[in-house]
Amino acid sequence: MRVLSRKTKPSAVNKLKLYFIFWAFLIMVFSAIISIQIRKHTELSAEIYALNQQINDASVRQQSLQQQIDFNKSDEFVEKYAHDKLGLVHSNEVIIYDDNYKLDK
DSSP: OOOOOOOOOOOHHHHHHHHHHHHHHHHHHHHHHHHHHHHHHHHHHHHHHHHHHHHHHHHHHHHHHHHHHHHHSHHHHHHHHHHHOOOOOOOOOOOOOOOOOOOOO
């Protein structure tokens, strides 16, 4: 009686099945990797957009503050502040006091 060996060559159909399984697995792995990369790219794009908005807002705020600083350094501001807050007047201005004026308006 002759003993059959189990070490026979795989048939062409079995090889084809193995190749199909291998390539299907590779395609699934690459698809998952690409999907993750696309999601990360989308998240980072949204974060970049938000940061650019913050930069633009800060730039507008900086310009506004610089304008305020420039105005505060001007003679016009100093004169207005001295007149409104300190009650100072020019030498050619006349001050009129009204004794009947009520501050409780």
